[in-house]
Amino acid sequence: MPNKIISFFIVAFMFTTTQHVLGQELLSDLPTTKEEFVASEQKVLATINWLETTPFDKEEEKRTKQKALLVAWITNSPTVTLEINMDVVTFTKKNPDLLIIFMAGWTRYCLQNNYSTDNIQGSLAGIKSSIKVYKNLSLKKDKEMDKLVELDNKGELENWVKSKMTKK
Numbered sequence: 001m002p003n004k005i006i007s008f009f010i011v012a013f014m015f016t017t018t019q020h021v022l023g024q025e026l027l028s029d030l031p032t033t034k035e036e037f038v039a040s041e042q043k044v045l046a047t048i049n050w051l052e053t054t055p056f057d058k059e060e061e062k063r064t065k066q067k068a069l070l071v072a073w074i075t076n077s078p079t080v081t082l083e084i085n086m087d088v089v090t091f092t093k094k095n096p097d098l099l100i101i102f103m104a105g106w107t108r109y110c111l112q113n114n115y116s117t118d119n120i121q122g123s124l125a126g127i128k129s130s131i132k133v134y135k136n137l138s139l140k141k142d143k144e145m146d147k148l149v150e151l152d153n154k155g156e157l158e159n160w161v162k163s164k165m166t167k168k
Helices: 002-022 034-039 041-053 060-076 098-112 119-136 143-154 157-165
Strands: none
Touching (some): 034 041, 041 060, 041 098, 041 119, 098 119, 119 143, 143 157
């Protein structure tokens, strides 16, 4: 009998924890005021996490909606500014969906670092987010992404970003 009680509590705990993680509210509409943008930041972070972990061929309609809302949120946000350097995002040619993932990673960095405007760290966060998705969601094989994965593994990715960002 005690084993059944313990099992029940373990299952109940796991269900509650799973519901909490899965139950994070995603973006559903676009804020209009600065206060609404700030209030929606947790939804933005949940949307970013969802986009990073949900396979591209699953829930395609929801993915399309969340990508559009996220891009609109980033574009209109009074607190988040991205400056995308085309020399850095060349890895999106073969997997264009990685551009939104890059923007999402940068946005998360900005929100988690007091609205940072550091373009190097933002780009680095965007690339790391893209690497995570590339590795975990089985995207098209790409030599350029493989190079970035290797640079990241060697701890040389930040220097690569700096060299691209300072290129004239």
